[in-house]
Amino acid sequence: MQPINSLPAIYQPLATYLVRKYEIDEERLQSILSCFKAVKVSRNEILISYDEVCKTHYFINSGCLRLFTVNNAGIETSRYFAFEGMFATALPSFIDQKPALEYLQAIEKSELLAISRKDFFQLVDTTSEFSNIYREILEIGFVNAQKRIYGFQGFDALEKVRWVIASQPNFLLRVSNKMAASYLGISPSTLSRAKSRL
Amino acid sequence: MQPINSLPAIYQPLATYLVRKYEIDEERLQSILSCFKAVKVSRNEILISYDEVCKTHYFINSGCLRLFTVNNAGIETSRYFAFEGMFATALPSFIDQKPALEYLQAIEKSELLAISRKDFFQLVDTTSEFSNIYREILEIGFVNAQKRIYGFQGFDALEKVRWVIASQPNFLLRVSNKMAASYLGISPSTLSRAKSRL
DNA sequence: CCTGAATGTTGACCTATGTCAACGTTTTAA
DNA sequence: TTAAAACGTTGACATAGGTCAACATTCAGG
Numbered sequence: 001m002q003p004i005n006s007l008p009a010i011y012q013p014l015a016t017y018l019v020r021k022y023e024i025d026e027e028r029l030q031s032i033l034s035c036f037k038a039v040k041v042s043r044n045e046i047l048i049s050y051d052e053v054c055k056t057h058y059f060i061n062s063g064c065l066r067l068f069t070v071n072n073a074g075i076e077t078s079r080y081f082a083f084e085g086m087f088a089t090a091l092p093s094f095i096d097q098k099p100a101l102e103y104l105q106a107i108e109k110s111e112l113l114a115i116s117r118k119d120f121f122q123l124v125d126t127t128s129e130f131s132n133i134y135r136e137i138l139e140i141g142f143v144n145a146q147k148r149i150y151g152f153q154g155f156d157a158l159e160k161v162r163w164v165i166a167s168q169p170n171f172l173l174r175v176s177n178k179m180a181a182s183y184l185g186i187s188p189s190t191l192s193r194a195k196s197r198l
Numbered sequence: 199m200q201p202i203n204s205l206p207a208i209y210q211p212l213a214t215y216l217v218r219k220y221e222i223d224e225e226r227l228q229s230i231l232s233c234f235k236a237v238k239v240s241r242n243e244i245l246i247s248y249d250e251v252c253k254t255h256y257f258i259n260s261g262c263l264r265l266f267t268v269n270n271a272g273i274e275t276s277r278y279f280a281f282e283g284m285f286a287t288a289l290p291s292f293i294d295q296k297p298a299l300e301y302l303q304a305i306e307k308s309e310l311l312a313i314s315r316k317d318f319f320q321l322v323d324t325t326s327e328f329s330n331i332y333r334e335i336l337e338i339g340f341v342n343a344q345k346r347i348y349g350f351q352g353f354d355a356l357e358k359v360r361w362v363i364a365s366q367p368n369f370l371l372r373v374s375n376k377m378a379a380s381y382l383g384i385s386p387s388t389l390s391r392a393k394s395r396l
Numbered sequence: 397c398c399t400g401a402a403t404g405t406t407g408a409c410c411t412a413t414g415t416c417a418a419c420g421t422t423t424t425a426a
Numbered sequence: 427t428t429a430a431a432a433c434g435t436t437g438a439c440a441t442a443g444g445t446c447a448a449c450a451t452t453c454a455g456g
Contacts, residue, residue, distance in 0.1 A: 071353075138336035142343060145340060145343030149275070150277065
């Protein structure tokens with residue numbers, strides 16, 4: 001793609017993402033981009049809370065967002081980590097407008113582009129290119145969830161660590177042991193021991 | 199909805215499913231239905247195999263389909279069970295046309311309506327109602343996968359059994375212990391013991 | 397309606413991993 | 427810069443649940 005003239009630097013990664021797969025003329029691209037507003041968030045900031053209804057979808061310019069929940073016993077389970085160049089939100093709540101039952105948290109100081117649910121679905125309904133992008137977000141989300149289900153079941157701790165290294169090479173470098181353990185479904189001690197046996 | 203005149207009985211459940219949420223005029227409904235062909239399959243029949251590229255989406259009139267994989271150690275993991283009135287296929291392969299890395303199997307004698315990938319995506323691209331239906335299939339698939347991830351991690355065998363009873367009341371009545379265990383990520387012995395402690 | 401194969405149940409035993417605690421190191425916020 | 431808190435690592439110990447085997451039961455298919 002050609003870099004687009006007179007586009008604020010902050011919109012560049014999203015513009016690149018949008019035109020990566022589908023042709024979008026510059027006018028339409030501008031009208032999509034104008035729905036997104038820059039937001040800066042600090043480390044550990046919670047963007048969406050358990051009981052909250054999710055009204056916003058985020059594109060990550062820099063930083064990292066985590067989706068996790070906490071069960072009755074106080075155990076954290078992390079479902080997904082999203083890095084630069086990816087979309088993230090509490091998708092079931094965003095879709096159905098029911099309480100999220102999970103948290104969306106920045107685990108690093110992050111720069112995000114936020115779009116409201118209203119604008120998002122307006123784009124989906126009026127712009128076929130954006131409709132394709134939403135479909136792609138859903139497809140990727142689904143495929144990732146499936147990989148995770150198959151990748152974790154019937155594997156011991158060491159195999160899970162090898163699996164995550166193979167499928168997401170930067171994951172363990174970017175995410176704390178504690179959070180990685182809550183993603184892999186093992187205790188931090190076990191993760192620590194497994195890494196020493198690699 | 200009104201039952202549609204002169205519709206073969208075999209198309210009735212799919213017609214009901216299609217008009218349930220979106221208005222579809224009769225002509226368009228007919229053109230959608232005409233893409234589906236009835237298929238009868240026997241118990242244990244494999245519809246899509248591990249290395250195969252998936253070319254078909256199925257709607258279930260009666261019976262039950264299972265999605266599962268087998269790892270190097272020969273351990274089966276079941277990801278999903280689909281019953282009457284639901285769509286099922288090896289979705290990642292259906293989307294990307296790469297080998298499925300999983301099996302789609304009928305676990306009961308089943309009556310299905312099959313649509314080819316070509317016809318399916320032609321409907322998605324030409325019929326906005328069907329595009330919405332595909333979006334809904336993806337959304338439901340994603341939400342189910344997420345529920346499963348959160349529902350299983352950090353829970354012991356008994357809690358998993360309680361969870362599956364609460365979220366899918368008919369599941370244990372319909373699916374063998376062995377397959378249910380491979381879905382819950384526990385051994386058949388443990389499932390058997392957990393049920394006796396309910 | 398029979399029969400053999402597959403499945404479910406239960407007991408004995410073993411191992412991976414969780415828990416808890418101690419300790420050293422890193423991070424962070426004032 | 428520093429003090430306090432959070433985190434990572436490691437050891438000792440406990441236990442849920444896996445494996446294996448024996449037996450009972452169910453069920454599919456002829």
